[in-house]
Every structure is written in structure tokens, then in C-alpha cells.
Amino acid sequence: MRLYAVVAAGGFRRYATYRTATAAGVFTNTVFGFIVAYTYTALWDARPRLGGYDASEALTYVWLGQALLMACAMMGGGFEDELVERIRTGDVAVDLYRPVDLQLWWLAGDLGRAAFHLLGRGVVPMVLGALAFDLALPGSPWTWAAFLGSVFLGVVVSFAVRYLVALSAFWLMDGVGAMRIVSLAGLFFSGMLLPLNLFPGLLGEVARALPWSSLLQVPADVFLGKHTGWGLVEAYAFQVGWAVVLLVAGRLVQTAATRRVVVQGG
Helix, strand or coil, rough: HHHHHHHHHHHHHHHHCCCCHHHHHHHHHHHHHHHHHHHHHHHHCCCHHHHCHHCCCCCCCHHHHHHHHCCHHHHCCCCCHHHHHHHHHHHHHHHCCCCCCCHHHHHHHHHHHHHHHHHHHHHHHHHHHHHHHHCCCCCCHHHHHHHHHHHHHHHHHHHHHHHHHCHHHHHHCCCCHHHHHHHHHHHCCCCCCCHHCCCCHHHHHHHHHHHHHHHHHHHHHHHHCCCCHHHHHHHHHEEEEHHHHHHHHHHHHHHHHHHHHHHHHC
């Protein structure tokens, strides 16, 4: 486990070196946050309590989305491009023969990346949003702790989805197209564009049941106090369930890919 902790720390340091990009990202998240916040203000003025949120909660949801956009990689942008390239060039064969677990290696690095983005690109837009708008911030430290736990599970689910898609490059030879489709799905079904509670009928039920809702919708509702007591347990169980299913699926695909590499190498 110490090895993977070192890998996670390395992932944090790796992204921390891009200071100009981080500053640009903070600026971009903040600008988009203000644009979306004023759009939500107009929408909630016309439709109070839309989706079960009051205006303050809706604005809080906006800034949580900006804070978690990169941390949960809702539009991609993590390890997957590098992994696909290593699969395409055949360099992944070296990774598979190393005395480390491939999935845990990439997961550790992605957790480091997520931690940096949460601190480096998430805190400042959230603080600026709280200064400019009346946000519904939790008063209890337990709510903050529950929120961070939900964010952690969301990051794991995000990793599991992207890892599974990246491994498709073993058969597709180029996973870029698949990753772009998944990125669009993540942007839409995470609730980044609109809270999933606003989606009507069957579309809303399906959207809330998909793994991408773990990236924003579930953590945001935990932050806003929509999941408490047994409801919080159910929210965690939902995220853990998807994380386990997707990680196991990734493990099975990884095993099949390893056998393919061994056969081709032999």
C-alpha cells in the first residue's frame, strides 16, 4: 500500500507543477460559475423550488459543480489519454509484466490528480461564489465530512468508468472515440448541465440510476442535506455499488487483455 500512496502523492505533485494552467482553470471555472449562477437565478425566480431546491440551494449546486468538475473528471482529462496511448504503442506490455497491479497503479495516480484539482481548482471558485451569492453552506462539520466521503466515492466511480473505456483500446486500437462519447455522457448525466432532479419522468429515473450521478448529483445532495441518516447510507451504498461493479468489470477486461498480450507476445 505504501507504493500506491507514493504514486498518489506523485500524481498530486505532477499536476501541481502546472501553475499557469491551474490559474487559468480557476479563472475559467469562476467565470462559468457566474454565468451559470445568474442563469439559475433567473430560472429559479420564475420557478421557485424547482427540482426540490430553493434559490440558495440551486446556486450552491452551481458552485459545487464548478468545484468538482475537474476533481471528478466529468469531462475526462485524467489518465485515460496516456493509458490509451500506451496500449496503442504496445508499451502497456511492460506495465502488465511489472510486479504491481495495473488498475491500482492508475487509480492511485488518479486519486492524487483529483485531490490536487479539488484543492487547486475547486476551493477558490467555491469561496468566490460564497462571497458573491447567498449559498446554502452546511453548518455541521459532519455534513462536510459526509460530503468529502461522497466526493471520494465519486472520484473512484469516475476512475472506474474511464479505466474501463480506456481498456477498450486493446480491441478498438484507438479509444479516443469511445472516450469522447463517455465524456459527453458524463457531462450530461452527472448533473453538470442541470440537476438530475429536473429531468422529467423516465429520463430522470434512468439518469439518477446511472453511475455518472455519483460524480456530482449525489455529492451535491449530501452537501445540501438532502441525504441524512438512512438516506445517506443509501447514497453511499449507491456509489459503492457502482464503484465495485465497474472496478470488477475493469479487472475482468484487464485480465482478458493481459492474456491477449501474453498470447501475442508468445
